[in-house]
Amino acid sequence: MIHRKTHSDSGGQPGTEEAFMAMVKRNEALIYKVCLAFTRQRRDEVEDLKQDILCNLWRGYEGFRKESKESTWIYKVALNTGIQYYHRNERLPLTEELTPQMAERYVGEDDSRQLDRMYELIHRLDDEEQKLVYLYIDNVSGKEMAEVLGISEGNVRIKMFRVKEKLKRMAQYEKD
Amino acid sequence: MKRTDFDLDEMQRLWQKQSRALEGRSLISEDEMRRAMQSTRKAEVRPLHLWRRVAAVAAVLIVAAVAVWQWPAQPATPQLAKAAQGPRNNQKTQSIQSTQSIPIIQNTPKTPTLIAESPAQKDVESRVAAQIEESPKFIVPVAVAEVAADETLLAQVPSPRETVWPNRQSATDTLTVYTTRLVQYGTPKRKSLTETLFEPVLASL
Numbered sequence: 001m002i003h004r005k006t007h008s009d010s011g012g013q014p015g016t017e018e019a020f021m022a023m024v025k026r027n028e029a030l031i032y033k034v035c036l037a038f039t040r041q042r043r044d045e046v047e048d049l050k051q052d053i054l055c056n057l058w059r060g061y062e063g064f065r066k067e068s069k070e071s072t073w074i075y076k077v078a079l080n081t082g083i084q085y086y087h088r089n090e091r092l093p094l095t096e097e098l099t100p101q102m103a104e105r106y107v108g109e110d111d112s113r114q115l116d117r118m119y120e121l122i123h124r125l126d127d128e129e130q131k132l133v134y135l136y137i138d139n140v141s142g143k144e145m146a147e148v149l150g151i152s153e154g155n156v157r158i159k160m161f162r163v164k165e166k167l168k169r170m171a172q173y174e175k176d
Numbered sequence: 177m178k179r180t181d182f183d184l185d186e187m188q189r190l191w192q193k194q195s196r197a198l199e200g201r202s203l204i205s206e207d208e209m210r211r212a213m214q215s216t217r218k219a220e221v222r223p224l225h226l227w228r229r230v231a232a233v234a235a236v237l238i239v240a241a242v243a244v245w246q247w248p249a250q251p252a253t254p255q256l257a258k259a260a261q262g263p264r265n266n267q268k269t270q271s272i273q274s275t276q277s278i279p280i281i282q283n284t285p286k287t288p289t290l291i292a293e294s295p296a297q298k299d300v301e302s303r304v305a306a307q308i309e310e311s312p313k314f315i316v317p318v319a320v321a322e323v324a325a326d327e328t329l330l331a332q333v334p335s336p337r338e339t340v341w342p343n344r345q346s347a348t349d350t351l352t353v354y355t356t357r358l359v360q361y362g363t364p365k366r367k368s369l370t371e372t373l374f375e376p377v378l379a380s381l
Contacts, residue, residue, distance in 0.1 A: 021209050029195060032203040036194070050204065054212030111190055118187045137188040138195070164184055 020061050024054065027074045030138075034075075037119055037134060038082030045089065053081045068147055075140070076148045079131045086123060121170055129163045136160060 024031070031053055032046075039045035056077050064073050122133050128149060135145045146153045 017213060020213070021206060024204055024209055028202075028204040029198045032198055033191070033195060050208065051212055051215075054204070054209055055216050058213050058216045111193060114186075115190050115194065118190065122187075133184075133187075137184065137191040139188070139192070167184065 016061070020058060023061075023070060023074075024057065027071060030071060030074060031078050033138070034078040034082045034134070036115075037122070038086045039089075040116065040119060045085075049082060049085045052085055053078050056081050069144065072144050072147050075135065075144075079134060079148070083127050083130060090123075121167065124170060125163065125166065129159070129166070132156070132159055132163055133167075 031050065034053065035046045035049045039049050057074065060073075060077060122130055125133065131149060132145065135148060140148070142153045142156050145156045149156065151159070
């Protein structure tokens with residue numbers, strides 16, 4: 001009896017691959033928003049980070065036991081990958097003229113520039129604070145935020161309060 | 177959580193606007209997903225390469241261990257090694273008598289490896305050692321040995337002189353010191369001294 005090789009080129013079961021792709025499709029907006037946030041909306045960088053996040057998701061997919069919500073796990077992987085990517089590239093010079101703001105296509109020029117300023121402000125926070133802010137502005141519940149960050153809900157509230165104060169001070173400093 | 181802070185509210189508003197704009201769009205293609213899965217598979221192959229590297233390092237370590245294990249089997253002459261490393265100028269002008277404190281291998285007077293630095297020199301040494309063995313009077317040219325210690329006096333020696341040594345050990349010790357000095361001069365000079373001094377010594381024995 002001839003056994004057919006059922007594994008595809010990507011090394012996983014065909015069923016697993018399909019399930020993975022379906023999961024990514026369901027959460028593609030989430031992944032894409034993280035890409036925009038950590039690449040300062042530069043098109044080539046968005047593509048790079050998107051690949052990094054997909055690779056990390058696929059790498060961790062077998063270990064994902066679905067004990068937490070799908071989106072919680074994806075947030076965790078995407079935000080960690082985004083922060084790593086940002087640190088790796090933050091000193092690289094920007095080629096703003098050659099790479100128009102990606103979000104312009106979705107929210108208009110003014111809002112796109114406003115978003116860019118917002119990202120700049122957020123990236124001055126430390127890694128955990130950045131994750132907290134992105135989860136907050138994406139309307140993620142306190143419970144899910146706690147799961148993504150691995151801290152208690154009470155701790156999330158305290159940290160969120162401090163981050164708000166910090167952002168206020170930073171925005172005020174910018175104005176002055 | 178009550179969201180009243182102006183800045184964060186503004187950020188949230190923009191973020192949500194962007195989210196709505198992204199809804200329903202195809203943002204990640206199937207190709208991109210497949211590419212990511214394939215590149216991850218390639219990355220997972222790396223441990224095999226790592227094992228190859230580990231095997232190569234292990235092989236090098238084994239070879240090194242064997243080399244170290246074999247090391248004592250090779251002829252070791254501490255005084256030659258010391259002479260090769262030691263300072264030269266401050267010892268050049270000393271006499272043979274003053275340098276006899278250099279450690280000498282005892283009970284091995286006839287060992288040719290004492291001066292086994294070059295084939296020619298080794299040959300000369302072997303022949304000198306053989307002559308000493310056969311000579312009833314253990315004749316060794318001490319004057320020549322002294323001159324060899326100071327190369328500036330070399331030109332002043334018209335021909336080897338001879339002296340009679342009390343015993344074989346004394347003669348061999350002098351020869352050893354002599355050889356040590358030659359090593360200190362370096363290869364070209366050593367060759368010259370060998371040709372200038374040892375050969376006439378041999379002829380005179």
